[in-house]
Amino acid sequence: MTHSPIDRAALRTPPGMARRIRGLSDRTIAWIFVAPTIFLLLAVNIFPLIWTIRLSFTNFRVNRPNNAVEWVGLENYRRILSDPDVWNTMQATAHFLIWTIVLQVLIGFTLAYLINKKFRGNDLWTTIIVFPMMLSPAVVGNFWTFLYQPQIGLFNYVVSFFTGIDPASFSMIGDVHLAPWAIVIADTWMWTPFVMLICLAGLRSIPDSIYEAAECDRASKWRQFWTITLPMALPFLMLAVLFRGIENFKMFDLVVQLTGGGPGNLTTLTSIDLKREAFEKWRTGYSSAYAVILFVSVFGLASIYVKALNKVKER
Amino acid sequence: MAEVILSDVAKSFGSNVALNGVTLTIPDGSFVVLLGPTGAGKTTTLRLVSGLETADRGRIQIGGRDVANLTPAQRDVAMVFQQYSLYPHLTVRQNLEFPLKSPILRTPRAEIDRKVGEVAEILQISHKLDNKSTALSGGEMQRVSIGRALVRNPSVYLMDEPLSSLDAKLRSDLRIELKSIQANFGATLLYVTHDQIEAMTMATHVGVLDKGRLVQFGSPREIYENPVSVYAASRLGQPRINFLPADLFGAAPAGATHIGLRPEHIVQGEGQDSFVQRVEHLGDQTRLHLSFRDHDLITVTEAHTTLKGGDIVKIRPEKPYFFDATGARVT
Numbered sequence: 001m002t003h004s005p006i007d008r009a010a011l012r013t014p015p016g017m018a019r020r021i022r023g024l025s026d027r028t029i030a031w032i033f034v035a036p037t038i039f040l041l042l043a044v045n046i047f048p049l050i051w052t053i054r055l056s057f058t059n060f061r062v063n064r065p066n067n068a069v070e071w072v073g074l075e076n077y078r079r080i081l082s083d084p085d086v087w088n089t090m091q092a093t094a095h096f097l098i099w100t101i102v103l104q105v106l107i108g109f110t111l112a113y114l115i116n117k118k119f120r121g122n123d124l125w126t127t128i129i130v131f132p133m134m135l136s137p138a139v140v141g142n143f144w145t146f147l148y149q150p151q152i153g154l155f156n157y158v159v160s161f162f163t164g165i166d167p168a169s170f171s172m173i174g175d176v177h178l179a180p181w182a183i184v185i186a187d188t189w190m191w192t193p194f195v196m197l198i199c200l201a202g203l204r205s206i207p208d209s210i211y212e213a214a215e216c217d218r219a220s221k222w223r224q225f226w227t228i229t230l231p232m233a234l235p236f237l238m239l240a241v242l243f244r245g246i247e248n249f250k251m252f253d254l255v256v257q258l259t260g261g262g263p264g265n266l267t268t269l270t271s272i273d274l275k276r277e278a279f280e281k282w283r284t285g286y287s288s289a290y291a292v293i294l295f296v297s298v299f300g301l302a303s304i305y306v307k308a309l310n311k312v313k314e315r
Numbered sequence: 316m317a318e319v320i321l322s323d324v325a326k327s328f329g330s331n332v333a334l335n336g337v338t339l340t341i342p343d344g345s346f347v348v349l350l351g352p353t354g355a356g357k358t359t360t361l362r363l364v365s366g367l368e369t370a371d372r373g374r375i376q377i378g379g380r381d382v383a384n385l386t387p388a389q390r391d392v393a394m395v396f397q398q399y400s401l402y403p404h405l406t407v408r409q410n411l412e413f414p415l416k417s418p419i420l421r422t423p424r425a426e427i428d429r430k431v432g433e434v435a436e437i438l439q440i441s442h443k444l445d446n447k448s449t450a451l452s453g454g455e456m457q458r459v460s461i462g463r464a465l466v467r468n469p470s471v472y473l474m475d476e477p478l479s480s481l482d483a484k485l486r487s488d489l490r491i492e493l494k495s496i497q498a499n500f501g502a503t504l505l506y507v508t509h510d511q512i513e514a515m516t517m518a519t520h521v522g523v524l525d526k527g528r529l530v531q532f533g534s535p536r537e538i539y540e541n542p543v544s545v546y547a548a549s550r551l552g553q554p555r556i557n558f559l560p561a562d563l564f565g566a567a568p569a570g571a572t573h574i575g576l577r578p579e580h581i582v583q584g585e586g587q588d589s590f591v592q593r594v595e596h597l598g599d600q601t602r603l604h605l606s607f608r609d610h611d612l613i614t615v616t617e618a619h620t621t622l623k624g625g626d627i628v629k630i631r632p633e634k635p636y637f638f639d640a641t642g643a644r645v646t
Contacts, residue, residue: 212367213400217414217463218388227413231404315404315447 049295056289063282076289086290088265089273092180096255096269097248099184100191101241107188108195109237113229115196116203126200130193137190141257144186148172148258155185173259179267183255187248195240202236203229235313242305249298270294316503317378317470318343319364324373325527326359333359335527336373341471341520344501346494348514348535350550351524357507358397360524361473364505366390377470388419393464395474399456401448407459408444411435414467434462437492439485453480461489465496471503478513490516511551515539523547545573545642554578554602556636557612564632571637571645578602581614586631593624605630 024032056076060069080086111129115122132140147155148171156167172182206228214224252271255261261268268276274294278287319341326334334356341347349357362368364375366387375382382390393414401410411431415422422430435441438458443451448459457480464472478486494517497504508514514521515535523531523538523546531538531547542548548556557576561567564587567574589607601620605612607630614630622628637645 207398207400209396209398209400210402212387213394213396213402213463214413215367215387216365216392216394218391218417218419219413220388220418223418227405228402 052288052291055285056292058285060285060288061282062284072285076286077293079286080290080293085265086270086273089268089270092265092267093249093269095180096183096187096251096267097245099181100187100248101244103184103188104192104195104244105237105241108192108240109199109233111192111196112199112203116200129196132190133193135190137254138257140186140190141254144182144189144258145173148182174263176263176266179259179263183258183267186258187251187254190254191244191247195244198236198240198243199233202233205236206232231315235309238305238309238312242302242309245305246298246302249294316343316501318376319378319471319503319505320374320376321360321364322374322376324360324363324370324375326356326363326368326371332527334363334370337524337527337529338373339522339529339532341503341505343503344497345519346497346504346506346517347520347522348506348508348518349522349524350508350511350514352509354526355524356527357524358475359527361394361475361505361507364390364471365392365394365473367394388417391470393467393469393472395461395464395472395477397475397477397479399453399460401456401459401463403447403449405448406444407435407440407446407448407451410448410459411444411462411466414463430466434465437465437496438462438489454482454485457481458485458489461493468500471505474504474506476508477506478508478510493517511553515551521551523550542575542636543644545575545638548575548636548638552577554613554615557581557614558638559607559610559612561637563608563610564635568637568646570639572640573638574632575636575638576612576632578614580633580635581612582631582633583614583616583628586629588627589630591622591624591626591628594620594622603628 057071057073058069059072059076061067115126115129135143144155147153150156150168150171153167153172155172156170159165159170160167170178172178172185210228210232211224214228219227250271251269252275255267255269256272259267261272265273270290271294274287274290277283277290321337321339321341324334324337325332337356337360339347339360349360351357359368363370364377366382366385366389369383377390377392387394402413405413408431411434412427414420415427415430431444432441435444438461440455440458440462443455443459448456451459457477461474461477464474478489481489490513493504496502497517506513506517518535520532521535521538522529525546531543533541535551538547539551542551545558549558557578558573559576561571561574563574587607589605589612591603592606592611593604595602595604596618598618600615600618601622603614603616603620603622605614605628616622639645
């Protein structure tokens with residue numbers, strides 16, 4: 001016999017305790033306790049989702065409430081998927097996603113590996129490294145516009161120091177080739193510490209005695225890394241990738257503050273594009289369809305990824 | 316295989332002195348068991364020999380070579396850890412192969428398979444070779460961990476209570492197995508245990524450690540029959556040796572404050588009366604809990620004794636040990 005979660009909760013309630021409060025059954029009491037949560041969930045999550053799906057098949061515009069709402073079927077979807085501009089924003093998002101994840105995982109894991117070595121003051125270093133993560137993304141965006149200033153920016157100065165290129169000769173934010181990298185660098189600066197913390201948790205979960213056994217088994221440091229450290233930290237690493245992937249798919253604040261989506265629409269990520277369609281152009285039906293497409297793709301990718309993650313954990 | 320020599324080795328962890336000037340020679344091909352309670356320095360000794368810890372003072376030689384600056388890999392030691400330390404994401408087979416796949420060894424594939432098969436057979440884990448090491452019971456993990464040491468042919472095997480988590484039957488099987496491996500291959504083994512049966516049955520030499528000092532070193536029989544102190548005497552013997560006031564049975568040598576009587580060193584039917592409190596029938600022998608002049612003591616008697624609680628039995632000490640107030644042996 002299978003029980004619903006509510007039945008199971010009711011079964012776990014100690015007998016005689018809640019059983020006959022004002023003649024209510026355990027089941028009723030359990031429902032009374034979870035009802036507010038279920039109601040909120042329905043009101044703020046499930047209902048808007050269903051409503052969005054419904055709107056995505058119409059030409060509804062929220063700034064013209066008196067216009068007749070027409071049912072347009074899949075027209076919105078057809079227009080979005082055949083719009084080259086949308087594909088450009090998708091490409092910009094993919095570029096941003098892939099490079100931020102690659103850089104953050106590589107640098108984050110390396111930092112975690114170094115911090116995990118026992119040396120004096122490693123707690124202090126951890127705190128210092130984690131600092132960018134504590135700032136507001138809008139502040140970080142603003143902050144990096146100054147760092148990227150061709151004349152006075154520290155970033156340009158450092159690049160010129162190492163390469164000899166004139167700092168005023170390039171603008172990270174204004175250049176069509178550099179702008180996509182400008183947002184990758186800023187995001188990596190801000191969120192690498194987060195990846196590092198997760199990797200550090202993974203590395204610290206490996207008992208010392210396993211390394212000691214490997215020492216005695218005459219495994220080199222290199223072999224220890226590939227046969228012990230990496231496989232055992234891999235689930236944590238994959239979790240970090242999942243978190244950063246989902247976060248950066250919906251990246252908005254940092255990039256808006258830093259580049260505003262420009263130059264042109266080169267750094268217009270899908271979330272920025274969507275916001276413009278929905279709340280600047282007020283094409284509610286169209287943007288609902290856009291949102292549904294994004295939701296389905298993130299949800300699909302994340303599900304496949306979580307399956308892979310579980311497989312790795314089982315190994 | 317090689318001889319291992321420790322000379323005046325000391326090690327502290329902060330203010331906690333783990334080893335305090337231990338000098339010990341582990342002859343080539345011997346089976347040396349270190350005995351002592353928790354905190355006596357047994358595991359520290361193993362870890363110092365393995366190279367996982369470095370000594371604060373003193374010298375350690377393996378096969379005539381000073382190993383002070385050598386890593387565990389360079390020392391060529393195989394260690395069995397108390398907490399198993401298996402590689403959790405690998406199968407049993409991969410765990411057993413791990414040491415053989417060291418690039419230093421370059422063991423051919425066929426040789427690896429043969430060795431792993433052989434060791435798995437001895438340890439009765441052949442049917443588990445393709446299981447994940449995390450999917451094993453505690454006893455099985457312990458066997459894999461022993462196996463990982465046995466596939467190699469190191470200078471010295473170091474084992475930290477390797478049989479502690481096994482059931483009684485497997486423990487006695489493995490005792491015999493370890494002893495025969497050591498005897499057949501002439502392996503040098505340094506072995507830490509709490510279990511005196513392991514010490515008595517397997518060891519060629521026993522080292523008794525007390526608070527970081529080696530208090531006695533010799534064959535198990537020597538330590539059993541000729542203990543240097545109360546402490547060493549109480550390490551071996553089941554039931555434990557009885558300690559009583561020295562003059563309880565009559566005159567005692569000068570300076571002696573305690574008499575030590577092993578249970579089998581109490582002759583029954585002669586001497587003075589004692590009162591039987593309890594009789595324990597163990598099958599092959601019977602233990603008598605006696606009360607003698609308000610002191611409790613334990614002795615053994617034949618399996619089919621008719622004695623029962625409340626009886627009076629005459630007893631007389633034979634071959635007693637006398638100890639002084641510091642616990643050192645007088646005669």
